[in-house]
Amino acid sequence: MVVSRRVHRRLVLRRKFQVLRALTCSKSVRKSNIIMDAFNYIKQLKLMIEAMKKQYANLINKVPKEVKVEKIENGFLVRVTSEKGKDILVSVLEVFEEMGLNVVHARVSCTHSFCMEAIIETDQVETLEVKEVTQAISKALEKKIGVRAAPFDTM
Incomplete structure (x- = not known):
């Protein structure tokens, strides 16, 4: 019973890493590298969001009077x-x-x-x-x- 839970958890974790690897377009197989790639991907997304917010603010400020x-x-x-x-x-x-x-x-x-x-x-x-x-x-x-x-x- 305990062994099957461990195996099940391991399989679930492996699937989650595969999904994470696919989302971040990571070419690495090692878990630590996949996590680092995901971290970098999240950082890039945050930068993109900030850029979009600035662009949106500029568009709002350019409302013709x-x-x-x-x-x-x-x-x-x-x-x-x-x-x-x-x-x-x-x-x-x-x-x-x-x-x-x-x-x-x-x-x-x-x-x-x-x-x-x-x-x-x-x-x-x-x-x-x-x-x-x-x-x-x-x-x-x-x-x-x-x-x-x-x-x-x-x-």
Whole structure:
């Protein structure tokens, strides 16, 4: 009974080393070398993960900062993209309120960056220009995150 347990354990351990050898593409047969190859393989994987995290962080930081405003029937379509910051949505909505604009529909996402698309209406469509709305939103973004938003071509 004791001998069969030892043999069974030895077989299980041998299978595990074979799997480990296959995973790490180790050419060695010795257990100590297989373990060292596995250790080096894990180290390489950790380095690859760190490189991917840095690359991901760089991509997130390169989110374009832009404000796009288009004139529609009796209001404007506003698209804002910028990096995440505290109370950005609040400051943009305050700008709308100060200008006498009413938000009819809004879609906001703050997963990786701040993205907002809103349809706003006003009674002063003829007097209010796209450029004025764009500049007001850009100033609000500058105050909150300290980054100048690139105005997008207006239609």
